Amino acid sequence: MRPAAWMIGGSVVSWLVVALVTGPVAQRELLAGMVGPLLVAVGTWEMADRTYRSDPSRLTARMIAAFAAKMVFFWAYVAVMLLWLSLRPIPFVISFTAYFTALHLVEALCLRRLFASGLRDS
Numbered sequence: 001m002r003p004a005a006w007m008i009g010g011s012v013v014s015w016l017v018v019a020l021v022t023g024p025v026a027q028r029e030l031l032a033g034m035v036g037p038l039l040v041a042v043g044t045w046e047m048a049d050r051t052y053r054s055d056p057s058r059l060t061a062r063m064i065a066a067f068a069a070k071m072v073f074f075w076a077y078v079a080v081m082l083l084w085l086s087l088r089p090i091p092f093v094i095s096f097t098a099y100f101t102a103l104h105l106v107e108a109l110c111l112r113r114l115f116a117s118g119l120r121d122s
Contacts, residue, residue: 003049003110004042007103011038026091033095036077040070041103045110052114074100 015034019027044066051059078096081087 003045003106007038007041007045007106010106011099011103026088026095029087029091030095032081032085032087033092033097034099036074036081037096037099037103040073041107044070045107048107048111049114 011034015030018030022030044063047062047066048059051062081092081096082089
């Protein structure tokens with residue numbers, strides 16, 4: 001199965017489990033804390049995978065540009081969630097931090113695997 005599918009499936013299943021445990025109390029905040037990091041992780045992974053397979057020498061520059069774009073996106077995302085949608089900050093920040101960390105870890109492991117497979121092929 002593709003890494004993006006694992007990220008999506010794992011995120012949705014974990015959100016469902018936590019939402020069932022907590023009940024309707026914080027479902028909205030937990031979902032909002034998951035969606036932003038998930039979209040970014042899947043998008044970054046797909047970009048990195050395609051770039052590495054087509055021209056590995058361009059990957060570093062594209063990852064640096066993606067990092068800058070992610071900083072701007074996450075700043076705006078958190079501001080919209082907390083200020084405009086008026087989500088409760090504690091459950092949102094906990095969810096956001098957990099998904100951000102977990103999905104970036106998965107992305108790093110997938111990149112390591114991709115690089116290792118590239119070294120074996122050459």
